[in-house]
Amino acid sequence: xxxxxxxxxxxxxxxxxxxxxxxxxxxxxxxxxxxxxxxxxxxxxxxxxxxxxxxxxxxxxxxxxxxxxxxxxxxxxxxxxxxxxxxxxxxxxxxxxxxxxxxxxx
Amino acid sequence: xxxxxxxxxxxxxxxxxxxxxxxxxxxxxxxxxxxxxxxxxxxxxxxxxxxxxxxxxxxxxxxxxxxxxxxxxxxxxxxxxxxxxxxxxxxxxxxxxxxxxxxxxxxxxxxx
Numbered sequence: 001x002x003x004x005x006x007x008x009x010x011x012x013x014x015x016x017x018x019x020x021x022x023x024x025x026x027x028x029x030x031x032x033x034x035x036x037x038x039x040x041x042x043x044x045x046x047x048x049x050x051x052x053x054x055x056x057x058x059x060x061x062x063x064x065x066x067x068x069x070x071x072x073x074x075x076x077x078x079x080x081x082x083x084x085x086x087x088x089x090x091x092x093x094x095x096x097x098x099x100x101x102x103x104x105x106x
Numbered sequence: 107x108x109x110x111x112x113x114x115x116x117x118x119x120x121x122x123x124x125x126x127x128x129x130x131x132x133x134x135x136x137x138x139x140x141x142x143x144x145x146x147x148x149x150x151x152x153x154x155x156x157x158x159x160x161x162x163x164x165x166x167x168x169x170x171x172x173x174x175x176x177x178x179x180x181x182x183x184x185x186x187x188x189x190x191x192x193x194x195x196x197x198x199x200x201x202x203x204x205x206x207x208x209x210x211x212x213x214x215x216x217x218x
Contacts, residue, residue, distance in 0.1 A: 030204045041144075041194050043209040086150065090204035093165075098149040 003027045006087050006097035013104050019074040021100045023087030026068065034061050034072050035086040037099070043086075046072070077104045108133035112197050112210035119217055125170075125184040127213050129197030132178065137199040139180040140207065141172055144194040156180060157203070192217045 004025045013019050023032070034046040047054050047061040049070065054061050058077075063070040074081055082104050087097040109132045119125060131137050141153040152165045154172035162172050169188050173181045180197060197210040 033206070035209075041196075041212045041214065043196060043198075043212075045206050045208065048206045088150070094152045096150045096152075 003095040004087055004089055004097040006100050010101045013077050015104055015106050017077050019077050021072045021085050023070045025089045027091055029089040029091045031090050032063055032070050033088040037084040079104045079106050110199055110208055110210040112213055116214045119187050121189055121217055122186050125187050127182040127195055129180040129210055130178055131199045138203055140198040141182050142196040187217045189217050
């Protein structure tokens with residue numbers, strides 16, 4: 001069993017839809033990270049969370065420490081949001097989810 | 107502002123040949139440095155991290171090694187590449203362990 005599980009693995013949405021990607025973890029953590037990997041391979045850090053909720057533009061990330069669960073929401077999705085979204089947690093070690101591949105269709 | 111550089115961007119090497127990938131960070135001091143590999147269709151795997159010059163921690167036993175000869179320089183090496191070393195290699199830095207990481211552009215390595 002992986003320490004970090006993401007769902008769904010693949011997601012296709014129409015432009016403008018509200019998108020949710022989920023992440024569950026089974027280890028103790030000091031922080032949870034959401035990363036975005038573009039088709040060319042480059043990775044950008046979107047959020048680092050240890051509690052509550054953060055918002056950057058159309059992106060919202062939440063974490064529930066008691067339930068060991070985080071969600072990444074994208075409002076008014078756009079084709080440029082198409083990417084792989086990776087959940088990672090840090091404690092004594094780094095653990096990575098296998099990613100959610102998002103395709104937003106115009 | 108801080109920037110992170112990796113080179114080369116792509117590399118094709120024969121099995122058994124040596125490897126040296128370089129990563130440098132500008133605009134910060136004493137960063138934590140990380141090497142990751144992403145095999146085709148797989149998730150990120152942390153290979154090495156370093157909290158200071160000459161300090162290297164290996165996460166996964168393998169055919170690779172890492173060195174940090176200067177504060178902002180991190181090198182990934184191999185004496186003899188294997189086919190299984192093919193993948194996308196990413197360098198990253200953070201202020202400290204567990205903090206937000208900033209990734210380099212990556213090196214796509216193909217071992218033939």
